[in-house]
Amino acid sequence: MELDFECTDLSIWKEALSSYKSRIQSLNKPNLISLDQFYTHELPSLLRQRNPNPFITTAELSRLMQWKLTRGKWRPRLLDFVSSLDDSSVQSVSQKAFLSLPDISKAISELTVLKGVGAATASAVLAAYAPETAPFMSDEAMLAALGSSKDYSLKQYLLFVEKLKSKSKEIPFRKG
Template identity: 75%
Template sequence: MELDFKCSDIETWKEALSSYESRIESLNKPDLVSLDQFYRVNLPSLLHDRDPNPYLTTSELSQLMKWKLSRGKWRPRLLDFVSSLEDSVVKSASEKAFKSLPDISKAVKELTVLKGVGPATASAVLAAYAPDIAPFMSDEAMEVALGNSKDYTLKQYLLFVTKLQEKSKELKLKGEWDGPSDIERALWSCTVRSTKSQPEKSSSGKKRKR
């Protein structure tokens, strides 16, 4: 199914969201199903078990990066970068980021000091801890919500967050809806469903951390 971002029918959004797990499975990528389980279920639980001072470890960041790259485009150097980070550095940066919420701009800046971590990866970290505030900055959802999936700046992410938060609030007025992260997953599911049979275009241009 196609999903127009302007759509205000909550049942249409729920249908899109309900197809998420089957879309993950349909990609037939090694370990993606287990990585997605780790990212959406296990990692949030681990982080919240560490309240009131939640933090991320290097191992967890590495697994998160594997999930992000498996669900999107594989960029092996990013995985190498984050896997080589010292645990104390990752712990410190993530702890500061989580404490910065709900100031998303500050939280992203705290995380992007880490080598290999750009706004998109930072958004995945924040979404794991606070999915009701910060959605993951996926190419697919960015394309539908903003019409542009190639701008990975903090400014673009904040615009993306605002749009998804507003859409989430709109849907909550119509029925049961969790938050902006479910908007992202619904958009991703529909985009993957409509493009999975098409060959992926090769990317060009400058390499940048995401």
């Protein structure tokens, strides 16, 4: 189902969300289902277990990058860069980023010092830990919210976050 971003009908948003798993399966890309399981379930759990000082490892960041690239445009150099990062640096940088939240700008800036990690990948890292604060800057979400998925800068990400915050206030969603 295609969802118009301007829609404020909660039932339509819930229906779109419930179709996520089947949409991922329909992409029919090798390893995407297991990578998506890792990103949506395993990684958030691992990060929460590390509180009060959460961090991501190089191996986890590499799997996250595989997930991100498998969903979108495959750019193997990014995966090579990320996979070759020093684990202690990745852990230290990601810990600083997670502890910077809810300052999204600072958290993204912390993560993007890592070679191969741009704003979109940094947003995926933060979204795995704090999805209520930092949404993932996917091509599809950028296109829906901003009308374009060409600019993956921090400035564009902050506009994206504000657009989603504004949208969340329009939809009468209640947890529970």
